[in-house]
Amino acid sequence: MNSNNAVVVSDAVKAFVQRDFGLFINGGPQPAHSARRLDVFNPATGEPLANVADADAIDVDNAVTNARAAFDARVWSGLRPADRDRVLLHFADLLEANAEDLAQLETLNQGKSINLSRAVEVGATIEYVRYMAGWATKITGETLDVSIPFPPGARYTAYTRKEPVGVVAAIVPWNFPLMIAVWKLVPALAAGCTIVIKPSPETPLTALRLAELALEAGVPPGVFNVVTGGRECGAALAAHPGVSKISFTGSTPTGKLVGTAAVQNMTRFSLELGGKNPAVMLADVDVDQAIQGVLAGGLLNQGQVCAAASRIYVHRSKYRQIADALAEIAGAMTIGPGLDPAAQVNPLVSALHRDRVQQHIARAHDAGLRFLAGGTPVDLPGYYVRPTVIADVPHDAAIVRDEVFGPVLALVPFDDPVEAIRLANDSPYGLAASLWSNDLRAVMNLVQQIDAGTVWVNSHVPLDPSMPFGGYKQSGIGREFGKYAIEGFTETKSVCIAH
Numbered sequence: 204m205n206s207n208n209a210v211v212v213s214d215a216v217k218a219f220v221q222r223d224f225g226l227f228i229n230g231g232p233q234p235a236h237s238a239r240r241l242d243v244f245n246p247a248t249g250e251p252l253a254n255v256a257d258a259d260a261i262d263v264d265n266a267v268t269n270a271r272a273a274f275d276a277r278v279w280s281g282l283r284p285a286d287r288d289r290v291l292l293h294f295a296d297l298l299e300a301n302a303e304d305l306a307q308l309e310t311l312n313q314g315k316s317i318n319l320s321r322a323v324e325v326g327a328t329i330e331y332v333r334y335m336a337g338w339a340t341k342i343t344g345e346t347l348d349v350s351i352p353f354p355p356g357a358r359y360t361a362y363t364r365k366e367p368v369g370v371v372a373a374i375v376p377w378n379f380p381l382m383i384a385v386w387k388l389v390p391a392l393a394a395g396c397t398i399v400i401k402p403s404p405e406t407p408l409t410a411l412r413l414a415e416l417a418l419e420a421g422v423p424p425g426v427f428n429v430v431t432g433g434r435e436c437g438a439a440l441a442a443h444p445g446v447s448k449i450s451f452t453g454s455t456p457t458g459k460l461v462g463t464a465a466v467q468n469m470t471r472f473s474l475e476l477g478g479k480n481p482a483v484m485l486a487d488v489d490v491d492q493a494i495q496g497v498l499a500g501g502l503l504n505q506g507q508v509c510a511a512a513s514r515i516y517v518h519r520s521k522y523r524q525i526a527d528a529l530a531e532i533a534g535a536m537t538i539g540p541g542l543d544p545a546a547q548v549n550p551l552v553s554a555l556h557r558d559r560v561q562q563h564i565a566r567a568h569d570a571g572l573r574f575l576a577g578g579t580p581v582d583l584p585g586y587y588v589r590p591t592v593i594a595d596v597p598h599d600a601a602i603v604r605d606e607v608f609g610p611v612l613a614l615v616p617f618d619d620p621v622e623a624i625r626l627a628n629d630s631p632y633g634l635a636a637s638l639w640s641n642d643l644r645a646v647m648n649l650v651q652q653i654d655a656g657t658v659w660v661n662s663h664v665p666l667d668p669s670m671p672f673g674g675y676k677q678s679g680i681g682r683e684f685g686k687y688a689i690e691g692f693t694e695t696k697s698v699c700i701a702h
């Protein structure tokens with residue numbers, strides 16, 4: 204399985220994973236109060252890779268108290284916006300200077316292809332940091348022409364100020380650990396907040412490295428803190444009264460717990476949750492473009508993408524051609540570790556998640572569904588799942604209703620586009636969707652009918668820092684990216700002046 208081209212891990216990354224990790228609080232490593240530790244694994248081999256602290260509620264309180272002290276002391280929000288912008292741009296430069304090490308670290312920990320780590324996890328993230336840094340100098344309120352009638356003859360001027368919301372708790376999943384941490388970190392910092400990040404227990408390593416680079420870039424101590432841990436640590440953070448805003452990305456069931464905890468303290472919250480995203484291919488679809496697009500959009504990161512295409516609705520006139528091609532390409536993909544740039548399919552994040560995905564596949568087998576590719580286990584020590592294509596899936600089958608979060612495409616033929624959109628919308632989720640057609644009238648009509656936070660046309664999955672991202676229905680509350688990200692980390696204050 205190992206090609207000769209496998210990337211050689213740098214000495215810096217080898218040394219980093221062997222560290223005796225503490226938490227990152229108030230500008231440096233601090234030993235955790237909790238004596239519990241978490242093993243972190245290399246998904247390509249199943250071997251232990253590193254060991255981090257499993258923080259408890261006392262650790263979380265320590266991190267939040269430090270973040271609160273830094274916020275109240277205005278060590279960050281008190282800087283000129285242009286100075287915050289400059290520090291964040293320096294942070295982007297440091298990410299760039301350390302890009303290869305960060306990419307290797309993420310691939311070792313998360314399992315994804317080194318190509319994806321370089322291009323997206325790190326490369327796209329650097330662009331995102333530079334885009335968001337610019338918002339620090341562009342946060343504005345409004346002036347309001349008010350008509351307050353008393354006392355007679357009085358005149359008023361009102362205006363609004365956008366102020367940093369306070370201490371942000373960022374809870375991050377394991378599928379794009381570095382990128383999603385930064386999606387929260389940088390707009391929060393641009394707005395003047397301080398932050399405590401809790402990465403996923405499976406993938407805590409890059410967040411710890413990000414904190415060091417941010418400090419080096421000039422982010423003051425206490426402004427960016429990291430607590431590593433699992434469910435208990437996340438729950439303590441979500442319930443902490445010192446947190447002003449929770450920015451959560453993860454599964455819908457956990458998101459509901461986080462939202463419920465937040466409301467007890469009136470903590471602001473945003474939830475980026477699960478998806479079960481349809482791709483709908485009309486009769487005039489460009490077949491080659493759609494096949495490439497859906498393979499990229501469905502199998503990227505082994506399908507461990509919240510916006511991944513997983514339900515593929517194809518007009519019956521093109522169904523056979525597209526199903527056969529998807530099956531042939533998926534069935535021929537090479538399987539291997541993420542450090543091998545030639546391997547097209549890499550391991551899932553954990554043994555637990557691999558088993559969960561295999562259970563979804565087993566249920567589809569038991570239901571008698573027709574497998575065109577994959578479906579059988581991979582006989583390798585890492586956490587691999589074969590790309591799997593299942594045809595003619597009925598609307599009530601679990602594989603088209605449940606979020607699988609793995610490399611599984613479920614194909615459904617249709618005759619009437621309106622019926623296809625009805626089926627696509629008949630889901631508790633509404634994160635993303637794609638439409639494949641060059642029939643302008645049909646596309647413009649159908650885009651409006653799709654219940655999803657993002658709709659791509661003739662493409663599936665590309666994001667841009669300026670494009671709002673978030674879910675309809677049970678895929679979440681709130682939007683990240685663009686001005687919406689900044690909005691989410693500010694409070695609006697009205698100021699009314701009598702004169």
Ligand code: NAD
Pocket residue numbers: 374375376377378379401402403404432433434435436437438439441452453454455457458460461475476477478508509606608634673674678679
């Ligand atoms: P998860 O919900 O299991 O965990 C997410 C984070 O929450 C982890 O850091 C976890 O430790 C923490 N957590 C667990 N219990 C908690 C609790 N009670 N209170 C607070 N925090 C708690 O999700 P996951 O398995 O890490 O990630 C996969 C899920 O994330 C999928 O459902 C996927 O669709 C979703 N996701 C959504 C987006 C998006 O932008 N909409 C992006 C990526 C992933």
